[in-house]
Amino acid sequence: MTTTPFPFSAVVGQDDLRLALLLNAVSPAVGGVLVRGEKGTAKSTAVRALSALLPPVDVVPGCRFSCDPAAPDPGCPDGPHEPGGGTTRPARMVELPVGASEDRLVGALDIERALAEGVKAFEPGLLAQAHRGILYVDEVNLLHDHLVDLLLDAAAMGASYVEREGVSVRHAARFLLVGTMNPEEGELRPQLLDRFGLTVEVAASREPGQRVEVVRRRLAHDDDPAGFAARWADEEAAVRARIAAARELLPSVRLGDGALRQIAATCAAFEVDGMRADIVMARTATALAAWAGRPEVLAEDVRQAALLALPHRRRRNPFDAPGLDEDKLDQTLEEFGGGQGGQEDQGDGDDDPDGPGGPGGGGGQPPAEGPRGGDTGARPEAGDEGEPQPSGGGAGERRPAPAAEPFRTRVLSVPGLGEGAAGRRSRARTEHGRTTGARRPKGALTKLHLAATVRAAAPHQRARGRSGPGLVVRRDDLRQATREGREGNLVLFVVDASGSMAARQRMSAVKGAVLSLLLDAYQRRDKVGLVTFRGSAADVALPPTSSVDAAAVRLESLPTGGRTPLAAGLLRAHEVLRVERLRDPARRPLVVVVTDGRATGGPEPVALAERAARLFAAESVASVVVDCEAGPVRLGLAGRLAGELGGTAVTLEELRADSIAGLVKDVQRRAA
Incomplete structure (x- = not known):
């Protein structure tokens, strides 16, 4: 395995990604980069290559916290240090594993020695190692929330604090924060998204020529890493020198009142929350001007800063894809700043627009949407190879009904005390809590x-x-x-899509209810899965995943019609839980069956459905049946199904009303 990184300058395309990384290298105060995109799009390659471009750092010899010899940290745990002297080393890139513990991140204090000997024996963590370098978090959306909170707090304050029973240690922790994620594996909470300065959406090029060049360079690097790096040494040196020059110019770049008005007007026009977006845009626009070698921020700097700093901050609900309306952006900039003046200066210079600093001026504005787009037109791609076609289609199949407006639901929880992943749904033994x-x-x-x-x-x-x-x-x-x-659970939706559910207004209400429960699952950090049944069989429309918005996409396109193979749906759900229990045994399931309770598919459909339901009851799986039966005469079939499951039943109306305040108690009482 080679230790020679792929050269940053040799990365093909991905101009927005390279630009965002370079701007943070010029001005770490921008606040880091979140890179969102599908797998295999050079996210990790570009990040790892960036560390070779950062200027080397002077450190105090023997200091585990990389203190600057010219201005040592007076509170350094390894101090005090005398000013002067020092050694030079390359800037580090430290990777934070997804499974890291809190002690691995912030460091560990030896409590035994602190109590018995009264000394602060501190073992530094990854935040100390990353000081004055890069901290790279791959799959940041899979980190536990409390680790992300610690990470972003340290990035914002420039220091890390470790406190245990009245004994505390503080050390400097200033680093360039870069996170990468695949949105199909789950989203970050909006308040955590906001803590990243910039975000970039990346996708593989659909241009054959560019894809050929990607493969050609990758193979050349793998065959001879040292030789490939040598061929790109001049370009790397040029980018390194340009970063150093931009850092030197940065303090003298002027951010005029006109540019500030444009920034404020843009943030107000896109209704972003708080003031962090304004500050990040100002710092980004200043860094863009320094990168281009200009002493003053121009309108194109503000525009490019908006495209990098605002898309992830303007999401209004979890299922909205990031994006920015560029026409609205241009209109706002023109209204408050006299148009886009200075476009002829945009870019890295006319001499070499695609050279080592190619992404620097953003020649050609980046698309407002990433691989998933800014509207629903591109969102079906979130579900792999297209929509699964349920079995038993054909006659009676109807066009999918749209979902009704979602609403806030009551909390459904799993009874007992679990030990699963941190979340916000059911009671559990956790590292954090009372x-x-x-x-x-x-x-x-x-x-x-x-x-x-x-x-x-x-x-x-x-x-x-x-x-x-x-x-x-x-x-x-x-x-x-x-x-x-609190823990997060696996919420498995088992949705009846048969003909008895197919009345358009009724199915819209059902989809609205499931969408509401999906929103609740997103907020409570659950995994979700979706099983549908209709015709003669059941299908796993979405295997258990952390990507709640992928479930919402599948739900929107759910076709209906045919018989009601209730037993097949329950048996398929039972199999999904069996497999998932092997993969993630600590995560407890909550099964939500959405049906009117009818069973008409296959031989002895009612008896088969009852036997299938008893499998869940025998394993004490928490379950809720959302009763979708309509009309003046109700048979109570869903309630009977809930009894066989060992769960409880609730109507669509009760799901949103205060009258189901006792629902969780009912679930717990039936499971006891």
Whole structure:
């Protein structure tokens, strides 16, 4: 495996991605880059290549926190350092693994030595290693929320704090933050999206010539990494020098009142929340001017800054794809700044628009939408190879009905106490939450229960020869705090798409209800899956995934018609849960069956459905049946199904009304 990175200048296309990374290299105050896009689009390649372009850093010899010898951190845990002297090393790129623990990220404090010896024995984490370099988080959307919070807080404050039972350590943590993600695997929360300065949507080129060049360069690099890097050495040196020149020019770039008015008007026109967008746009526009070698911010800098800083901040609900209306942007800039003047200066210069700094001027504006687009026209691509066709189609199939307006639903939760991934739905033992007790640690101590530790050590003080005021503490005395918080669950929707559900107004209401539950699942950090049944069989329309908006896309295009193979739908759902239990045994499921309770498909349909339902009851799977039966005469079939499942039933009307306040209690009582 080669250790020679692919040269940054050799990356084909992806101008927006390269530009965003370079702007952060020029001005780390921009706040980092979030790169969104499908797999295989050079996201990681470009990020890893950037570290070779950053200027080397001077550090204090032996300092684990990379203090600058010219201005050492007075609060450095390895200090105090005397000014002067030092060694030079390349800027680091530190990768944060998805499965990293909190201690691995922020560092670990030895609580045992702190209590017994009164010393701060601190082992630095990845934030300390990344100081004055790059911190790269691949698949940032798969990180636990509390790790993302810690990461972004450190990036915003430029420092990391580790506090354990009154003992605290602080160290500088200023780094260029870069995260990459595939939206099909789930989204970041809007408030976390807002903490990234810039975002870029990337997609593989559909131009055959460009794809050929990508393959040609990749193969050449793999065959001879050192030789390939040598061929691009001059271009790399030119970009490196340009970064250094832009950093030197940056403090003197003038951001005039006219550009500030354009920035403020643009943020107001696109209704972004808060003031962070205005500040990021100002810093980005200034960095763009410095990168282009200009002493003053022009209108095209403001425009390019908006295209990079605003799309991820203007999402109004979780299922809206990022994007920006460029016509509206141009109109706003013209109204508040006299048009796009200076377009002839846009770009890296007329001499070499596609050279080492090719992405620098954004020659040709980036598209407002990424691979998923800014409207629903491109969104079916979120579901892999197109929409699955349910079995048993043909006669009776109807055109998909649109979903009704979503609404806020009541909380559905799984009874008992779980130990799954952090989330916001059901009660669980977690690393964060309220303290409920203490236990012996099963490895490294992370959350000390001080009172329990003191109680465990107190009876042994005389035998241990205690002679001073301090408490003699040994490893066996330490107690780990047990905490209770909330977990995310697997919410598996089993949706009846048969002819009995196909009345257009009725199906719209059903889809609106499921869409509302999907919104709730998004907010509670659940995984979701979708099983549909109609005709003669059931289909897994969407395997369990963190991408809730992919489920929404599948739901919108759901066709209806045919018989009601209820048993097939339940059995397929049971199989999905069995497989998912092997993959993620800690994540507890919640099955939501959306049906009127009729069973008409196959031999003995009612008896088969009842036997299938009892499989869920036998395994104590939490379930809710959303009763979609309509009309003045109701047979109560959905309620009977809920009884066989060991769950509870709720009507469409009750799902949104305050009258279902006791629904969760009903689920818990039936499961007890």
